[in-house]
Structures are given as structure tokens and as C-alpha cells.
Amino acid sequence: MQQIATAGAAKPEDRALAGVLSAYVVSATAWLLFATFIGVVLAYKFGAPDFAPGPYLTFGRLRPIHTNATFYGFASIALVGLAYYVAVRSCRTALYSVRLAWTGLWLFNIAAVAGTVALDLGFSAGDLEYREWPWPVRLVFLAALMVTAWNLLFTVARRNTHDIYLSNWYTMGGVLWTCIIAIVAILPWYQYGLGQVAVSGYYMHNAVGMWFTPLALGIFYYALPKLLSRPIYSYALGVFAFWTNLVFYPIIGAHHFLFSPLPWWLQTTAIVFSVAMLVPVLGGSANFLLTMRGRFGELHHSYPLFFIFIGVVGYLVGSTQGTVEAFRSLQAVWHLTNFTVGHSHLTMYGFVTFAIWGGVYALLPVATGKQPGQLGLALHFWMAVVGSFIYVISLSIGGTIQGLDWVRGLPFIQSVVDMQPFYIWRGIGGVLMFLSHLVFAWNVWRMTYGRGAAALPPVPAFADEEAA
Amino acid sequence: MKKLLLIAGGSTLVYAGLALLMGVLPGIMLSQTPPGPGVKPLTPLEAEGRAIYVANGCSYCHTQQVRPLAQDKVFGRPSAPGDFAYQTPELLGSERTGPDLTNIGARQPSAVWQYIHLYNPRAVVPESIMPSFSWMFAVVAKAPEGVSPVPVPKAFAPAKGVVVPTHEAEALLAYLMSLKQTPLPGADQMSASALPQPAPAAAAAGTAATGYDPAKGKALFSANCAVCHQESGEGLPGAFPPLKGNKAVNDDDATQHIHAVLHGVEGVVIDGVHYDSQMPPFADTLSDAEIADIIDYERSSWGNHGKPVTAKDVAAVRAKGK
Secondary structure: OOOOOOOOOOOHHHHHHHHHHHHHHHHHHHHHHHHHHHHHHHHHHHHOOOOOOOHHHOHHHHHHHHHHHHHHHHHHHHHHHHHHHHHHHHOOOOOOOHHHHHHHHHHHHHHHHHHHHHHHOOOOOOOOOOOOOOHHHHHHHHHHHHHHHHHHHHHHHOOOOOOOOHHHHHHHHHHHHHHHHHHHHHOOOOOOOHHHHHHHHHHHHHHHHHHHHHHHHHHHHHHHHHHHOOOOOOHHHHHHHHHHHHHHHHHOHHHHHOOOOOOHHHHHHHHHHHHHOHHHHHHHHHHHHHHOOOOHHHHHOOHHHHHHHHHHHHHHHHHHHHHHHOOHHHHHHHOOOOHHHHHHHHHHHHHHHHHHHHHHHHHHHHHHOEOOOHHHHHHHHHHHHHHHHHHHHHHHHHHHHHHHHHHOOOOHHHHHHHHHHHHHHHHHHHHHHHHHHHHHHHHHHHHOOOOOOOEOOOOOOOOOHHHO | OHHHHHHHHHHHHHHHHHHHHHHHHHHHHHHOOOOOOOOOOOOHHHHHHHHHHHHOOHHHOOOOOOOOOHHHHHHOOOOOHHHHOOOOOOOOOOOOOOOOOOOHHHHOOOHHHHHHHHHOHHHOOOOOOOOOOHHHEEEEOOOOOOOOOEOOOHHHOOOOOEEEEOHHHHHHHHHHHHOOOOOOOOHHHHHHHHOOOOOOHHHHHHHOOOOOOHHHHHHHHHHHOHHHHOOOOOOEOOOEOOOOOOHHHHOOOOHHHHHHHHHOEOOOEEOOEEOOOOEOOOOOOOOHHHHHHHHHHHHOOOOOOOOOOOHHHHHHHHHHOO
């Protein structure tokens, strides 16, 4: 990792941190390219089902490979890398253990490779959304989480600041809670028949909202003040959102199984708390947007800021949409249609992925002293925004039509036929998104091992957190 | 240190409590749900088929949960907790790119159809986007003793040899055939009281006893018959007979036609052809009026000119029994 020049002030621990962050981001980028390439193949199969036949490329095996690689290859690795960096900088300390960080990275990658291979060979734990990997593979992932939790906690424990900055609340919490999620998902004793349905509802929701959401919010809380050189609008609001999110979110998993034979009270509780989720979501979003108040004109000059802005909008719109979807009257139409697929891309892509990109563009150049080019930034940004917009809109419209076809009692095949144009539009959006990832990979290369566009002057890397 | 303990430790404790409450406890309670009346464990072959279903991700396109909603009626009665006693890992699914399969063993019991469909779905449903599972079949010069070759239509069949199912396909078929809902005493009252009931299209069709509605007839035919007899009415040679120009369909005495739809057909030689596959019965899934609509559609399409029937005629044949 010696090649990563840190411009000027190259203290050994700075260089080690830059090395860790670079390795995590590069690794995550490789997974992003892989996972979304599979995504494009899947999208193509909706129009050409006989394309790429045979067991190893069949739809039902590639589908979980796509989702798991996105979740546990790309997003998890990227978020953990950024969380380390944020912890070190906001605590004005050094990483507790560089070696543990590398161990974690290896474990994440071993799990993701083993999980991918297992699924392709047909070893699936059972089409259980986001926990299809066989349990030994998920144990490796759990080990990676525990290593990360340990390293993060001890880094924060060695801080040279009085307070623990808000970002670290979210990131430490996210990693610790996810250890619990992973354990609950693996233990078999309460997962028979309908019991497993209840656990699936809990799992598929919490794995998203107690893992990706808090880590992505952690990036917002650090990167926004940094990019704007002003403190977060309200620290107290951030703390309030933290606790309300923690209490409300875990309760709403069963809204994935509305109208199922799960007990009616469980479903109703989930709906009620889905509405309560508006509190942390609106609170958090308002906090971010108010931090940006009066500075929206700068979006055009600062792509990192623009990425984060889209991420905040994705968080606001995606989460609010989630609340709306939870109502029974709307679920009766949208449930089981492609609308859900649109929703999950609005949140995982529009929110989490844009947050990651904003974080990478805001922090990685500071760590390595290398900038990506302006053209690369612009290309990445606009293709990703336009692509995901087309993707989400087409599936939302198509999914609604699909659901209405069913309500009208048309022969089932009519809903398959009616989706065709929307599948094509989804494919066009998906290809644009994939192309933007190629540009992102090029940008990452320039910020890490390649030649940057312009060397930065070394910045004293402290957020304005203490001003809050 | 205290701060760190409060934030990390405190929140983790809270979360652990919630995970117990919302994940583990419902899991414990619901895992003990007793099997519903008549719900049986899978045989070894069916269980093997289920594993193949899981390995190939059928449930990313197919749900196995019938909701107590009008639009789900076509898939069977609403799923009940006792239905899932032997269903681990659970396969409820989250997307219906293809139809729900909870009751597919009753809705589409024809092994021949299932095999052709698995070999290449487009051979029976041209608009289908389901993948082909042809690797679960073998192409041999001659089918071994006691195995009937799958009558794959020419356009989809291999140039040489015949298609026979491998053990994998047989196990998968056995699993699909095991997906049959058991009757549930009082299921109707349950769903009616638990829910607001939007006016179901099917119920409306059931009351329209007078007059033949061509649009309704066509839709019902597409939904129930076209996968075998095809939209063109020409069937699939060697697998499903044509209804175009068919004797029973054009006969002015419609008894045989009605009987076929109500009770199914098996082992009847049609136009000199013996069909290995069977025609499933529709007496339990379609009302008299719906059957009359379908029959009139068949009798007035593709150049057919049979005398139309009414729901009363269907009721009369139904009353006589098998």
C-alpha cells in the first residue's frame, strides 16, 4: 500500500488509514461492478428468457447473487471503510488496529465470494430474502462484523475529543445491532414453518434499516458539515432521531407480510410503527437539509455535495414511500408487484449508494491527496441519477398496472404482457446505472492507486463537529 | 468511557430486547403452529423436489401465499397458519412475476403439461418469461421401458431423439403436485369477517346467468384452458387435442362438452388420437355461468358453430354427477 502517496504530511498512521480506506473502497467498487453486471443480465432476461440458459446462469440463482453481492459485497464493505475513516478523524486519534481492519476486509470478501459460489452451485439456505447464503458463510460474515465492532469501539475509546461525535453513534450502533441481527437469523430453533416467516419479516427489514441506514446516516452527519464547513444544524435533533429510529424501526418488519397468515396484530403493529417512522425520517432529513440551507447553489460546483444531496432526498422520499406502502389499502394493489423492486432500488440506490459515493468523493481525496477529474465526476453523477430515475419510475408505473390487472381479475398472463415495456425501460435505466459504475471505478482508481487529477494540499482533517 | 458505554452498550441492549420481542418470540410462538386438518409432511421424493425448487430460486417469481383478497381467489382459498407446518424453509415469496403456486397441484395436475412447461414454458405459453429448465431433462434416442417421452411441440423439441424427464424433473413434479390446499372448515367466514371485501369479479360473473358475454368467455378461456388448448384453439399435437373443428364442441347435444369441462377427460380417443395426458376437472373451480361462457366461446370461435348453452344446461349436467 506504499504507493498511496499522502500528499505532504505523511505521518505513518495517516498513510495506514489512507491505505485501509483505499482498500475498502476499491474492494467495494469491484463488488459493485460485479453485482450490477449481474443485475443487467437479470434485467435482460425479463425480455429474453432464453438468453444465457443452463443451471449456473438461470434467473433464480443469479437473482440472490445480485442482491447479496450488492448488500454484503459492495455496500457493507464501502460503509465499513468509511466508518473507520470517520471514526479516526472525528475522534482525532489513530485507528485502533490497522491489522484488524485488514482482517475484517478479508473476512467480508471471503464471505461474499463463498456465498456467491454457493448460490451459483445451488446451495441456498432457502430463498429467504438477503439471507440465502448457507449458514457457515454467514458465520464468516458475522466474524467480519465482530472484528469491525471491536476495532471501531476501541478506536472511539481512544479518542482525543471530549464528546463522541454523532456519526460514531450511528456507525458503532449499526455494527453492534447487526451482529445481533445476524445471530437471530442463523439460530434455527424458532424457525419452523410460520415461525420462520416471522423471522424473515424481522430479518429482511432490520438487515436493511439497522445496518445500511445508520451507517449511511453516519456518513451524512460527518461529510455534510465537512463539505460545507459549518456544523450540523441541530445536534439534539440528530440524537433524537437516533433513539427514535432505534425504537421504532425494529418493530415494523412484518409489514413485508401483510395479508399473510402471520397474526393480524403483528401486521397491524408493523403498520402503526411504519407511520411512527416518519418521526426519525423527517427529523433526520430536515436536519440535513437545514444544514445545507442557503447553500444549495453550491451543488453545481461540488459533486460530492450533490451526491449527498441526492442521498438525502432518496432517504426522505424512499422512507416516506415505505410508510405509505405499509397501508393495507395500498398494499392490496402494490404488494408482490414490481413496485416493491422500485422501492428497494429507491432506498438502497437512491439513498444508501448515493450516500456512499458522496462519502467516498468527500473523504477519499483528503485521505490520499488525489482528486478525481471533474468530467469523471459529472459523468458518474448524471448517468447514475438519470438511470436510477428511469429505473424507479418505470417499475413504479409498471408495478401499479400489474397490481390493477390483478384487481380487475384479468387472466394472469395479461400482467406479464403489460409489464414488457416497463421491463425494457428498467433495462435502459439499469444500463445507464452500470455505465456510471464504470466511471466510478475509473474515478476510484485515480483517487487511490492511479494518478490523481490534481494533488490537494494536505488538509487538517477535522470536521466541525465540536462546534455543535 | 461512560459515554461510550451508554451509547454503544445502551442502544445495543435496547436493540437486543426489541430483536427478542419482534423476531425471536414470534418465531418461537409461531413455530409451534399445529398442522391444519389434512396437512401432511412431504414424502422423500417431494422433499427432494422442494430442495430443487429452492436451489433454482423458483420463489423469486412465484409466491406461495394466498391473501384474503378478491384478486387472489383464482389461486385458492386464503392461506391459513396450519398450511405451513411442514414448509421449512418458508417459500412465501415477495414477488408474483408468475402465478401463485400454493394450489398448483390442484389447479394444473397434468404431468404432461408440467413437463412441457418446465422443458420450455414458451412451448405452451408463448408470452411466458419463465426460464427454461431443460437441463432437468435428457434427450435419448428411444424412451426406456415404462417412461413416456414428453410430447414437446416440434418448434421447441431437439432435432433428434425424444425428451424424457430425469430424476430431478420427476422430483420437482412430485413437489408441485404436493402443493394442494386442504379444505378448511369455516375458511370463508374467517376471511369475510377479517376483511373489507371489494366486489370480486368472479362473484359478479357467477350471478350473470342470462346471456353470453363474449369478452368474459374469452378471458375465462385464456385463464383456464389456453395453456393446453392454446389461444388458437388448435391444441398441441400429441399432447392436447384441438378444440377447433372438434366433434364434441360442434355437436348440438352439448352434454359431452359440458361433462368434459365439469369432470375432466381421461383416455378418450379423439379424432383417432390417444392422449396420454388428462384434462383436469373444473367443477370445483368454475361456476355454472362461467362454464357456460367458456363453452359458448369455444362453440363460436375458430370457425366452430355448436349450439350455445346456458348456465341452466350446465347445472343440469352437474346435477347428474359424474
